[in-house]
Amino acid sequence: DAGITQSPRYKITETGRQVTLMCHQTWSHSYMFWYRQDLGHGLRLIYYSAAADITDKGEVPDGYVVSRSKTENFPLTLESATRSQTSVYFCASSEGPLTGQYFGPGTRLTVT
Amino acid sequence: GQQLNQSPQSMFIQEGEDVSMNCTSSSIFNTWLWYKQDPGEGPVLLIALYKAGELTSNGRLTAQFGITRKDSFLNISASIPSDVGIYFCAGVDQTGANNLFFGTGTRLTIIP
Numbered sequence: 033d034a035g036i037t038q039s040p041r042y043k044i045t046e047t048g049r050q051v052t053l054m055c056h057q058t059w060s061h062s063y064m065f066w067y068r069q070d071l072g073h074g075l076r077l078i079y080y081s082a083a084a085d086i087t088d089k090g091e092v093p094d095g096y097v098v099s100r101s102k103t104e105n106f107p108l109t110l111e112s113a114t115r116s117q118t119s120v121y122f123c124a125s126s127e128g129p130l131t132g133q134y135f136g137p138g139t140r141l142t143v144t
Numbered sequence: 145g146q147q148l149n150q151s152p153q154s155m156f157i158q159e160g161e162d163v164s165m166n167c168t169s170s171s172i173f174n175t176w177l178w179y180k181q182d183p184g185e186g187p188v189l190l191i192a193l194y195k196a197g198e199l200t201s202n203g204r205l206t207a208q209f210g211i212t213r214k215d216s217f218l219n220i221s222a223s224i225p226s227d228v229g230i231y232f233c234a235g236v237d238q239t240g241a242n243n244l245f246f247g248t249g250t251r252l253t254i255i256p
Contacts, residue, residue: 065244075187075232075246122186130175130194130236133244135186 035059038123038136046144051110053139055123063126064106065090065133066098068119075122081106082129113143150233150247157223158255165250166217167233175236176209176216181249182229190231191218220252228254 036057045051055064066078067090077090079098087098095117097109106125110117120140124133150167157163167176175194179187191202193209193216200207206219216235220227233247 074248077244124186132175132177132189132192134189135179138184138186 036123036125036134036136038121038139040139041137042140044142044144045113047114048112051113051141053108053110053121053123053141055106055108055136057104057106057123057125057134059125059127059134060103061125061127061134062103063129063133064100065124065126066096066106066108067122067124068092068117069122069138070119078108078121110141113141115143117141118143148233148235148245148247150250152250153248154251154253156253156255159223159225161223163220163223163227163252164217165231165233166215167235167247168215169235169245170214171235171237172213173235173237174213176207177234177236177244178205178207178216178218179232179234180229181232187232223252223254225254228252 039054062083065080067075069075076092078096079090081087081100084100084103100106120138122138123136126133148167148169177192178190181187191200191207196213197211198209204221230249230251232249235245237243
């Protein structure tokens, strides 16, 4: 029972490079989310998706792109990484808009 | 973005003691969630509350959805070493999935 997985777990990249973080869930949950967690800010929503091919912005979407061609996958792309995007990124999924969200193990991204 | 007021920020207790923490908001929420996060891991959903006044237990954990819909508390009875970690409350407001707001966390430490 894999649940929700993220890859890679750790990534170091240079400023200006494109980076894609992967998220995969095996529950067939409709909703998927991307958060970043930073000291002093807690967890902040970047983007979310209510279903395949439906995505919408969260609180901090600038500099990020998402897609959801399949229900089980929700990749997050940093088109041109900046140092301010150094963070721990968490993917989550839920059955519905008001139900509990289940989080992946996180990806620690460092932009040098 | 909105953050919930969670207290206390940290707790130092002895094994076997009971723990109580709470979360308040200026906004009404339709769902209250409690998560625990261990170092290097994603938040793990402990309890989900969907109705004002609801009292729900999960083993030694008990949480309540406040009548005003603006607060929630979490109790842990007879603490054990594996309870150590950071506990987050989270609330979903009336607009739904994209508005899951997290508290600032309560760090629980057990003194040997």
